[in-house]
Amino acid sequence: MYDFFFVLFPRYLPSLLEGTVMTITLSILSMAASIACGLLVALGRMSRFRLVRMVLNAYVEVFRDIPLIVQLLVIYFSLPQFGISLPAFWAGVLGLTLNLSAYLSEVFRAAIMSIDKGQREAGLSIGMSAYTIQTRIILPQALRIALPTMGGYFISLLKDCSLVSFIAVNELLRKGTMIIATTFKSMEVYMMVAIIYFVLSFVASRIVIRIERKLTPKYLLEELRRGNGAAHAGGR
Amino acid sequence: MDRHDDQIVVRIEGLRKEFNGVQVLKGVDLSIRAGEVAFIIGPSGGGKSTLLRCMNFLETPTGGTIKFRGEALCHEENGSIRIKPESAIRQARAKMPMVFQHFNLFNHRNVLQNVIEGPVRVLKQDREKAIGEAQEILRSLGLSAEMEKYPAQLSGGQKQRVAIARALAMDPEVILFDEPTSALDPELVSGVLETIRVLAQKGRTMVVVSHEMGFARSLADQVYFVADGVVRESGPPDHLFNNPQTDQLKRFMSSILR
Ligand SMILES: Nc1ncnc2c1ncn2[C@@H]1O[C@H](COP(=O)(O)OP(=O)(O)O)[C@@H](O)[C@H]1O
Ligand SMILES: [Mg+2]
Numbered sequence: 001m002y003d004f005f006f007v008l009f010p011r012y013l014p015s016l017l018e019g020t021v022m023t024i025t026l027s028i029l030s031m032a033a034s035i036a037c038g039l040l041v042a043l044g045r046m047s048r049f050r051l052v053r054m055v056l057n058a059y060v061e062v063f064r065d066i067p068l069i070v071q072l073l074v075i076y077f078s079l080p081q082f083g084i085s086l087p088a089f090w091a092g093v094l095g096l097t098l099n100l101s102a103y104l105s106e107v108f109r110a111a112i113m114s115i116d117k118g119q120r121e122a123g124l125s126i127g128m129s130a131y132t133i134q135t136r137i138i139l140p141q142a143l144r145i146a147l148p149t150m151g152g153y154f155i156s157l158l159k160d161c162s163l164v165s166f167i168a169v170n171e172l173l174r175k176g177t178m179i180i181a182t183t184f185k186s187m188e189v190y191m192m193v194a195i196i197y198f199v200l201s202f203v204a205s206r207i208v209i210r211i212e213r214k215l216t217p218k219y220l221l222e223e224l225r226r227g228n229g230a231a232h233a234g235g236r
Numbered sequence: 237m238d239r240h241d242d243q244i245v246v247r248i249e250g251l252r253k254e255f256n257g258v259q260v261l262k263g264v265d266l267s268i269r270a271g272e273v274a275f276i277i278g279p280s281g282g283g284k285s286t287l288l289r290c291m292n293f294l295e296t297p298t299g300g301t302i303k304f305r306g307e308a309l310c311h312e313e314n315g316s317i318r319i320k321p322e323s324a325i326r327q328a329r330a331k332m333p334m335v336f337q338h339f340n341l342f343n344h345r346n347v348l349q350n351v352i353e354g355p356v357r358v359l360k361q362d363r364e365k366a367i368g369e370a371q372e373i374l375r376s377l378g379l380s381a382e383m384e385k386y387p388a389q390l391s392g393g394q395k396q397r398v399a400i401a402r403a404l405a406m407d408p409e410v411i412l413f414d415e416p417t418s419a420l421d422p423e424l425v426s427g428v429l430e431t432i433r434v435l436a437q438k439g440r441t442m443v444v445v446s447h448e449m450g451f452a453r454s455l456a457d458q459v460y461f462v463a464d465g466v467v468r469e470s471g472p473p474d475h476l477f478n479n480p481q482t483d484q485l486k487r488f489m490s491s492i493l494r
Contacts, residue, residue: 118340122399125292125340126354126406127330129322136357141344 019175030096038104063102076167092164111142151208252299262465278462341387393424
């Protein structure tokens with residue numbers, strides 16, 4: 001026990017922390033990209049053009065029906081056969097983003113559709129353009145509704161980043177595995193990796209809650225307090 | 237155009253609307269003059285809301301003409317309807333805003349923001365100027381104390397008066413009201429009616445769908461009785477209410493007054 005905390009941990013920590021930074025970087029990049037893409041996909045799926053809807057529906061279906069790890073392997077190992085070859089890191093970001101965007105687009109679509117149609121009509125009735133209505137009226141309300149669910153997905157994402165180790169990105173889990181390869185201390189090192197993941201998720205979920213509190217306006221707090229926090233679906 | 241026609245703000249001729257093959261409006265004619273308060277009454281499902289929503293182009297007419305200030309927003313050509321481009325429709329809406337039964341205030345904006353949203357985003361007014369004018373309007377409607385509140389914090393009557401303020405802020409030529417008091421608790425109805433009465437006294441042109449017959453009688457210049465998708469009867473309120481011509485209007489009045 002003493003050895004674990006005061007000898008081995010300090011010895012391996014710098015290397016594991018490098019992996020942690022990589023995990024965080026992957027998560028934040030993929031999350032930001034997924035919010036943007038997910039929103040575009042959500043809007044596209046409500047487009048009046050049938051072809052756009054069909055293509056995007058197919059995209060969401062495909063990426064939800066294949067395990068993330070398989071998607072990552074395909075992007076990293078199979079795409080080069082077709083002349084698309086990405087560095088491991090960007091293959092990871094791409095895979096995570098394509099996957100999460102599919103899920104977030106569902107979240108955004110549900111949130112947008114939950115906005116009463118009277119909101120849109122009120123905008124129209126005073127001469128607002130469709131664009132103004134979307135950006136000033138619908139999306140600000142929809143995003144606030146989607147916020148808790150988005151937070152849940154971010155926590156999931158932090159953990160899902162461990163899958164990227166399979167395509168040789170030096171994130172936390174892979175760093176651990178590499179240490180084990182030279183030291184054979186699998187029991188201790190996996191335990192350290194687990195502890196770091198726990199701390200990471202724990203801190204992240206506290207931060208997410210704070211952001212939610214900050215961004216939730218007065219008019220919604222009232223409703224949430226009454227227990228209508230139905231949006232708290234969390235990860236997958 | 238004779239002198240009389242100059243004063244017509246909205247002229248509707250042969251307006252038709254169908255939903256999935258069902259004719260809901262079957263050729264409605266009516267004209268709204270400047271400064272006039274027109275009431276639309278009639279049984280539920282008769283097409284009153286659809287008529288108002290067509291005027292605001294929340295519904296797209298399937299036939300007929302709607303002229304606003306002499307400009308045809310839609311008309312028929314070779315048997316099919318032609319609608320003006322989106323930008324022209326938006327301009328018309330800004331000058332002919334609608335007040336809804338269920339208020340439809342922007343939930344995520346406070347009262348003042350609700351009122352300035354149109355002037356700033358649609359009329360491209362300077363924000364400070366818009367705020368000044370919005371405060372003036374809200375004050376005149378007795379809402380000075382509510383400016384920072386969110387819709388969820390208001391009573392139904394206050395919400396509807398904010399919705400009226402939002403319409404007034406557009407500096408409209410006509411305001412359309414679709415049953416503005418139907419969603420209100422009984423004790424809140426009179427406040428909103430009083431607000432509308434004051435607007436009428438100031439010479440506002442308004443089209444009001446309402447079941448408040450006493451109110452219609454005391455305020456209307458013209459009353460249109462709409463049933464089964466057509467204007468069955470129209471005229472000044474005394475005339476219409478004292479001498480209903482059709483059985484349908486007689487039955488409607490007795491059902492309402494009962
Ligand atoms: N969006 C719609 N789709 C299909 N039918 C509609 C729609 N809106 C209204 N209707 C139908 O049109 C008729 C007139 O409705 P409405 O204009 O709301 O009447 P009113 O306001 O006089 O009660 C009703 O039979 C209603 O069911
Ligand atoms: Mg109606």
